[in-house]
Amino acid sequence: MTPNVIEGGAPTRGRASLTSFLKNVAPALPLLAIIGFFFLFPISRLIYVSFMSNENTFTLDNFRTTMQEPYRSGFINSIKIGVLSAAIAALPGAVAAYFIETRGPVKLRRTISVMSGVLANTGGVPLAFMFYAALGIQGQLTKVLKFFGWDIYAGQFSLGTFLGLLIVYLYFQLPLMVIVFSPAIIALRREWSEAARNLGATQLNYWIKIGIPLLFPSFIASFLLLFASGFSAYATANALTVGNIALTPMQIGALLDGNVSAAQLNLGKALGVVMIVISAFAVIPYLAIQRRSARWQKR
Amino acid sequence: MKRKLDLPLTITLSVLALFVFIPLLSAFEFSIRTPIKGGYGWDHYLWAIREDEFFYYIIRSIWLAAITVLITLIVLVPTMTWLQLSKSTIRPFIDGLSLLPLVIPVVAFAVGAQISFPEFVKDTVLELPFLYFVLALPYAYRTLDIGLNSIPLKTLTEAARSAGANWWRTIITVIIPVIKTAVVGTVAITFALSIGEYTLTVLLHWDTFPTWITFVADESILGAVALSMMSLVIPFLVLTVLTLVAPERSTQGRK
Numbered sequence: 001m002t003p004n005v006i007e008g009g010a011p012t013r014g015r016a017s018l019t020s021f022l023k024n025v026a027p028a029l030p031l032l033a034i035i036g037f038f039f040l041f042p043i044s045r046l047i048y049v050s051f052m053s054n055e056n057t058f059t060l061d062n063f064r065t066t067m068q069e070p071y072r073s074g075f076i077n078s079i080k081i082g083v084l085s086a087a088i089a090a091l092p093g094a095v096a097a098y099f100i101e102t103r104g105p106v107k108l109r110r111t112i113s114v115m116s117g118v119l120a121n122t123g124g125v126p127l128a129f130m131f132y133a134a135l136g137i138q139g140q141l142t143k144v145l146k147f148f149g150w151d152i153y154a155g156q157f158s159l160g161t162f163l164g165l166l167i168v169y170l171y172f173q174l175p176l177m178v179i180v181f182s183p184a185i186i187a188l189r190r191e192w193s194e195a196a197r198n199l200g201a202t203q204l205n206y207w208i209k210i211g212i213p214l215l216f217p218s219f220i221a222s223f224l225l226l227f228a229s230g231f232s233a234y235a236t237a238n239a240l241t242v243g244n245i246a247l248t249p250m251q252i253g254a255l256l257d258g259n260v261s262a263a264q265l266n267l268g269k270a271l272g273v274v275m276i277v278i279s280a281f282a283v284i285p286y287l288a289i290q291r292r293s294a295r296w297q298k299r
Numbered sequence: 300m301k302r303k304l305d306l307p308l309t310i311t312l313s314v315l316a317l318f319v320f321i322p323l324l325s326a327f328e329f330s331i332r333t334p335i336k337g338g339y340g341w342d343h344y345l346w347a348i349r350e351d352e353f354f355y356y357i358i359r360s361i362w363l364a365a366i367t368v369l370i371t372l373i374v375l376v377p378t379m380t381w382l383q384l385s386k387s388t389i390r391p392f393i394d395g396l397s398l399l400p401l402v403i404p405v406v407a408f409a410v411g412a413q414i415s416f417p418e419f420v421k422d423t424v425l426e427l428p429f430l431y432f433v434l435a436l437p438y439a440y441r442t443l444d445i446g447l448n449s450i451p452l453k454t455l456t457e458a459a460r461s462a463g464a465n466w467w468r469t470i471i472t473v474i475i476p477v478i479k480t481a482v483v484g485t486v487a488i489t490f491a492l493s494i495g496e497y498t499l500t501v502l503l504h505w506d507t508f509p510t511w512i513t514f515v516a517d518e519s520i521l522g523a524v525a526l527s528m529m530s531l532v533i534p535f536l537v538l539t540v541l542t543l544v545a546p547e548r549s550t551q552g553r554k
Binding site for chain 2: 023024025027028030031032034035038039041042043045046049092095096099100103104110111113114115117118119121122123124125126129130131132133134135139140141171174183225228231232234235239248249252253256257268269272273275276279280283284286287
């Protein structure tokens with residue numbers, strides 16, 4: 001299930017001559033070298049080391065520990081925040097992408113795509129500040145809501161809780177949805193809705209029979225990517241929580257920095273590998289659906 | 300130009316604007332407060348800019364992002380253009396490989412990077428642009444791929460060749476000008492990701508502008524809020540300029 005399974009090289013039918021190798025592969029070598037050294041190598045090493053005990057012998061103990069507390073709740077919380085933040089952001093993001101792409105003028109679409117790009121990359125301390133300023137105890141929105149009789153701090157709420165974190169995550173999840181879902185909307189051809197109307201379909205008919213079935217796979221794919229993004233977010237959780245919620249990325253960070261010591265030196269690596277596996281369950285279907293829909297999206 | 304107000308679009312944009320701007324403007328209001336004097340002012344921005352490290356880190360972040368962009372331009376763009384033109388059998392392999400970083404959570408990647416590289420790589424901050432390049436690769440690759448697909452690269456090349464241009468002339472006078480639009484989008488994405496990258500940078504114990512903001516927060520919260528505002532506005536401006544400057548190709552797609 002490790003994602004870096006490499007389909008063994010180019011086909012070696014006969015002894016391919018050197019020149020044909022040069023023509024076929026050589027121009028790609030610099031790119032392959034960078035990917036190999038800066039990506040495949042560290043990931044392979046991570047996977048290898050995650051099976052090592054403190055004495056450098058093979059062991060599964062690291063993985064056994066990842067399934068015990070507090071790491072177990074770390075995974076449960078991380079998966080929960082990934083699923084919930086993706087589920088809440090997906091539909092509004094898709095609808096927004098639809099109206100912007102189908103009705104917006106070019107300049108607007110460009111501005112929104114730049115803004116989404118920047119906002120989907122916000123995180124960490126800047127994002128935390130924005131939400132403290134809006135929804136913190138002294139926040140502007142908090143005051144407005146209080147004025148209207150809703151004191152959000154009457155109960156247990158704070159930005160450092162699970163619910164608080166979830167709200168903050170939406171701030172980068174929604175723009176991400178707009179970014180990943182827009183290509184599917186752009187690929188919807190006006191001819192299709194016109195053809196449907198000419199054949200007597202109502203707007204509703206068109207959506208039920210054509211629009212939604214066409215967009216649904218991309219919608220699910222986008223949801224999966226959002227899940228992966230929420231599941232593995234580190235910077236924002238790091239800025240907002242103080243260890244009160246167990247989240248796997250934070251636990252890995254703490255182990256890596258030596259803030260927390262574990263009896264097993266390579267526990268952090270095993271947690272990383274489990275994260276990769278969980279993320280692969282979402283991202284690989286995402287890539288597969290993307291590839292499939294790319295076929296009809298081509299023109 | 301439509302005269303009629305487009306109701307669904309207006310509602311969508313208003314809701315999005317509230318969602319985006321309430322936190323943003325709240326933080327901005329915070330950043331221009333001057334609690335001692337009362338009222339508002341640019342004090343925290345000036346304080347932040349006067350810090351010795353300010354220009355050091357902002358320049359460092361910009362040149363690291365610039366090197367990442369340079370790697371993209373020197374390595375990724377030519378390779379992908381070549382893949383598009385040649386019928387190389389390794390194309391599906393490179394396709395898959397380029398999307399793979401999407402599968403790996405950045406935290407896990409950081410752990411792998413920390414335990415793998417030899418000292419001479421770990422000791423130089425130049426490892427960061429290469430790692431940023433990997434993080435941006437799936438996005439850069441896809442943007443470039445869509446861009447290159449929308450251009451009749453093959454036809455143009457054949458036309459230039461049959462008109463008597465040699466390879467170099469074809470590349471310089473035909474291919475490069477045509478792929479410019481596709482390249483601009485790729486550069487924008489790579490730049491945005493590199494300049495804001497936090498997780499990998501901090502876990503590998505490097506300091507850049509985003510990690511410096513976290514550090515400043517211990518000293519002056521309002522100063523850090525001011526810096527946060529700048530960290531959002533600067534990439535936005537750079538990217539807007541970059542995408543608006545890029546010429547819109549009249550032959551491209553719908554509209």
